Amino acid sequence: MSTSTPKPRLVxxxxxxxxxxxxxxxxxxxxxxxxxxxxxNGYAHLGHAIASYIDFGIAxxxxxxxRLRMDDTNPEAEKAEYAEALIxxxxxxxxxxGPRVRYASDYFELLYQMAERLIQKGLAYVDSVxxxxxxxxxxxxDQPGIPSPYRERSVEENLDLFRRMRAGxxxxxxxxLRAKIDLASPNMKLRDPVLYRIVHAEHYRxxxxxxxxxxxxxxxxxxxxxxxxTHSLCSLEFVDNxxxxxxxxxxxxxxxxxxxxxxxxxxxxxxxxxxxxxxxKRKLRKLVEGGYVRGWDDPRMPTLAxxxxxxxxxxxxxxxxxxxxxxxxxxxVDIALLEGAIRDDLNTTxxxxxxxxxxxxxVLTNLxxxxxxxxPYWPHDVIRESPDGLVPLPDGRRVKPEQAVRPVTLTRExxxxxxxxALNPPKGFKRLTPGGTVRLKMAGVIRCDGYQTDAQGxxxxxxxxxxPEEARAAGVIHWVSASEAVPAEFRLxxxxxxxxxxxxxxxxLEDEEAPDDHDFLRFVNPKSLEVVQGYIEPSVLxxxxxxxxxxxxNGYFWQDPLDSQPGALVFNRIVTLKDTxxxxxxxxxxxxxxxxxxxxxxxxxxxxxxxxxxxxxxxEQQARLEHFLAQGVHEAEARVLAREPRLAEFLMQxxxxxxxxxxxxxxxxxxxxxxxxxxxxITPAGLAGLVRLLEAGEINTxxxxxxxxxxxxxxxxxxxxxxEKGLKQVSDAxxxxxxxxxxxxxxxxxxxAYRAGxxxxxxxxxxxxxxxxxxxxxxxxxxELVRQKLG
RNA sequence: UGGGGCAUCGUCUAAUGGCAGGACAACGGUCUUUGGAACCGUCGGUCGUGGUUCGAGUCCACGUGCCCCAGCCA
Numbered sequence: 001m002s003t004s005t006p007k008p009r010l011v012x013x014x015x016x017x018x019x020x021x022x023x024x025x026x027x028x029x030x031x032x033x034x035x036x037x038x039x040x041n042g043y044a045h046l047g048h049a050i051a052s053y054i055d056f057g058i059a060x061x062x063x064x065x066x067r068l069r070m071d072d073t074n075p076e077a078e079k080a081e082y083a084e085a086l087i088x089x090x091x092x093x094x095x096x097x098g099p100r101v102r103y104a105s106d107y108f109e110l111l112y113q114m115a116e117r118l119i120q121k122g123l124a125y126v127d128s129v130x131x132x133x134x135x136x137x138x139x140x141x142d143q144p145g146i147p148s149p150y151r152e153r154s155v156e157e158n159l160d161l162f163r164r165m166r167a168g169x170x171x172x173x174x175x176x177l178r179a180k181i182d183l184a185s186p187n188m189k190l191r192d193p194v195l196y197r198i199v200h201a202e203h204y205r206x207x208x209x210x211x212x213x214x215x216x217x218x219x220x221x222x223x224x225x226x227x228x229x230t231h232s233l234c235s236l237e238f239v240d241n242x243x244x245x246x247x248x249x250x251x252x253x254x255x256x257x258x259x260x261x262x263x264x265x266x267x268x269x270x271x272x273x274x275x276x277x278x279x280x281k282r283k284l285r286k287l288v289e290g291g292y293v294r295g296w297d298d299p300r301m302p303t304l305a306x307x308x309x310x311x312x313x314x315x316x317x318x319x320x321x322x323x324x325x326x327x328x329x330x331x332x333v334d335i336a337l338l339e340g341a342i343r344d345d346l347n348t349t350x351x352x353x354x355x356x357x358x359x360x361x362x363v364l365t366n367l368x369x370x371x372x373x374x375x376p377y378w379p380h381d382v383i384r385e386s387p388d389g390l391v392p393l394p395d396g397r398r399v400k401p402e403q404a405v406r407p408v409t410l411t412r413e414x415x416x417x418x419x420x421x422a423l424n425p426p427k428g429f430k431r432l433t434p435g436g437t438v439r440l441k442m443a444g445v446i447r448c449d450g451y452q453t454d455a456q457g458x459x460x461x462x463x464x465x466x467x468p469e470e471a472r473a474a475g476v477i478h479w480v481s482a483s484e485a486v487p488a489e490f491r492l493x494x495x496x497x498x499x500x501x502x503x504x505x506x507x508x509l510e511d512e513e514a515p516d517d518h519d520f521l522r523f524v525n526p527k528s529l530e531v532v533q534g535y536i537e538p539s540v541l542x543x544x545x546x547x548x549x550x551x552x553x554n555g556y557f558w559q560d561p562l563d564s565q566p567g568a569l570v571f572n573r574i575v576t577l578k579d580t581x582x583x584x585x586x587x588x589x590x591x592x593x594x595x596x597x598x599x600x601x602x603x604x605x606x607x608x609x610x611x612x613x614x615x616x617x618x619x620e621q622q623a624r625l626e627h628f629l630a631q632g633v634h635e636a637e638a639r640v641l642a643r644e645p646r647l648a649e650f651l652m653q654x655x656x657x658x659x660x661x662x663x664x665x666x667x668x669x670x671x672x673x674x675x676x677x678x679x680x681x682i683t684p685a686g687l688a689g690l691v692r693l694l695e696a697g698e699i700n701t702x703x704x705x706x707x708x709x710x711x712x713x714x715x716x717x718x719x720x721x722x723x724e725k726g727l728k729q730v731s732d733a734x735x736x737x738x739x740x741x742x743x744x745x746x747x748x749x750x751x752x753a754y755r756a757g758x759x760x761x762x763x764x765x766x767x768x769x770x771x772x773x774x775x776x777x778x779x780x781x782x783x784e785l786v787r788q789k790l791g
Numbered sequence: 792u793g794g795g796g797c798a799u800c801g802u803c804u805a806a807u808g809g810c811a812g813g814a815c816a817a818c819g820g821u822c823u824u825u826g827g828a829a830c831c832g833u834c835g836g837u838c839g840u841g842g843u844u845c846g847a848g849u850c851c852a853c854g855u856g857c858c859c860c861a862g863c864c865a
Binding site for chain 1: 792793794795796797798801802803804805808809810811814815816822823824825826827828829841842843844845846850851852853854857858859860861862863864865
């Protein structure tokens with residue numbers, strides 16, 4: 001076995017890895033460093049798991065490093081307990097953050113010095129207005145802010161005040177340090193954000209040493225830089241904060257203490273939430289405090305502590321996180337993805353044993369002596385697919401399949417599941433029925449000869465005969481010996497909420513009735529926990545307590561780490577097995593259909609009806625519109641030009657050297673964005689020259705667009721670019737035909753598909769020819785040729 | 792409301808302007824001493840309307856919808 005095989009990628013390619021690839025190619029960074037910065041103010045949940053997967057996974061994939069950093073800049077919210085739990089959860093997930101955990105609080109002295117540096121540069125000031133006043137002065141989204149009377153304090157005064165803030169001379173709220181950026185900015189975040197505030201509180205790490213604390217924005221950028229972070233990844237709600245991040249780095253990076261580190265950049269990704277649950281800390285707290293669950297580690301909770309107690313393995317969480325994609329949109333992930341990841345993980349790691357959860361007594365009337373059978377822990381397919389041919393025992397030892405067995409005793413009295421017997425079987429029922437036969441897993445076929453019922457007519461006991469081995473059976477069911485099996489409690493967990501999007505549903509309700517922040521609690525699933533008393537085969541008593549089992553046909557289980565005791569076993573169901581029978585059985589019941597969930601109402605009508613209406617033009621714009629129309633410009637372009645003087649001006653200049661109608665298309669459709677942003681490096685004459693080439697048929701649009709793109713970047717004359725590269729349109733059939741033929745010959749399968757009716761392939765063939773000719777072929781001519789050849 | 796972000800199968804996610812692909816789910820089948828797993832197959836999508844182009848999910852315009860920002864929280 002070669003050890004040089006590359007470690008598999010954790011993160012599939014996405015917009016962030018694209019950025020990193022380019023940064024690496026351009027030599028901007030030698031090594032990729034990311035960071036995962038939770039605030040220790042609560043327990044980690046699946047959202048943290050996904051975010052950490054991105055941070056640690058990307059660092060892993062690029063052979064870089066990821067720091068684990070406690071973002072502990074708010075002493076009032078944070079606790080050592082949370083920090084420890086967070087670290088334990090991250091360790092449980094298996095992440096490697098090197099020799100030490102980082103803490104923002106470790107950098108308080110350095111951060112303080114950088115803040116002083118900003119003051120000295122005249123870029124920060126101590127403001128002394130009240131919080132209410134500051135909010136008022138900040139303005140609103142459509143009202144610019146007003147400078148605080150303290151905004152123009154001298155450097156000396158600011159320094160003096162800031163030092164006295166640190167020294168503890170002022171009460172909470174008396175002063176703050178603010179960055180002097182732009183009070184009129186349309187980005188509210190830039191209206192002189194707070195850098196430091198006074199908080200007289202005990203910090204769980206620094207105690208009473210500090211009474212001023214850096215804000216998120218200040219701490220994030222500076223500690224990233226101090227930690228050598230290159231790519232600072234966070235979620236989408238911080239997009240607006242990036243401007244502060246960059247502003248701070250513009251003024252602090254490159255000089256001590258940030259003269260030895262790469263300049264970090266922030267990139268944002270979309271959050272992922274999960275169906276049938278909530279992940280906001282506030283809402284999770286309500287579930288705990290309202291008694292809807294038994295605690296932060298309740299197995300129904302999406303916290304990592306809850307998932308861990310439920311029995312989910314970290315491997316499953318990672319598998320799940322890896323399957324969830326990264327994009328720039330907030331998204332809600334299908335719960336089936338999580339469940340599927342857990343099942344996939346457990347399928348090959350959880351030995352099979354039998355347990356009966358809802359027992360129905362069976363008497364084997366013709367079995368006089370107990371019979372002990374040896375049962376394999378693993379089904380044939382897991383054994384077959386084992387890479388080394390070995391399979392694990394419950395204690396973890398890997399052994400040959402024939403050794404991975406345990407004894408199970410068949411006795412005169414057994415238990416089977418109540419559901420595995422039916423007096424009136426539905427269609428397709430493959431279990432026991434009166435007079436019918438079924439196979440007891442690995443123990444023989446039985447026939448039901450009779451049954452007893454109680455006063456309500458419920459079946460209480462079956463009388464069965466053990467048949468010869470070769471007897472036919474309707475199906476296979478699991479069982480346990482009534483005398484040998486161990487009683488146990490089974491906790492069956494279901495989804496925490498009855499609807500996939502409890503928060504969205506609650507928001508809808510608010511509109512109709514009185515708004516209530518607790519509305520999401522209405523959707524808590526009253527049946528999210530069902531407790532049943534059953535029996536499990538005695539072999540489990542000898543296994544390690546943390547063994548995860550597949551209880552055959554019942555799902556994956558393990559013992560509750562807290563509540564399960566030697567004399568009183570308690571098993572948590574980690575996840576059910578996929579149960580296609582339950583679905584079909586339910587569908588055949590008309591009553592079930594009536595109770596089926598109604599169509600989703602949470603998603604408002606997304607499709608629009610009615611034609612879009614253009615905003616009305618001012619008289620001036622109307623005049624311009626008519627002017628352009630008169631010049632032969634198409635209406636769609638003319639309308640844009642009428643509203644945008646900048647584009648119109650450019651067009652007027654270019655029109656001195658080329659036909660206006662043609663130019664208008666280019667100005668509006670291809671140059672619009674660049675012209676508006678003022679980034680366009682092309683001249684009107686340059687565009688006109690290009691359009692003339694196009695009009696003369698010397699080049700095609702493909703060549704023109706490519707040249708234009710390059711001209712926009714470099715500021716060179718596009719016609720010059722065309723000339724230099726020797727590009728010109730090839731329309732000559734004699735030249736084109738051999739290329740077309742070659743392309744068709746190279747793709748016989750596509751040709752067949754095209755002839756079979758997949759006409760979309762026409763574009764593929766044209767594209768291939770265009771590539772072959774570096775864009776010089778006349779695409780219309782090529783299209784004709786392809787059509788002609790393919791008949 | 793000013794600014795910003797975003798919109799592709801039921802869900803998540805791909806597609807230098809050139810074959811709308813993959814995964815999960817669902818459905819059907821094969822196999823199976825688990826109605827599990829595995830294997831094979833099927834179904835199904837570019838928010839809308841225009842425009843540019845030989846060709847648009849991708850570029851342009853106008854709409855629509857969702858999310859974020861007016862904490863001395865993060």
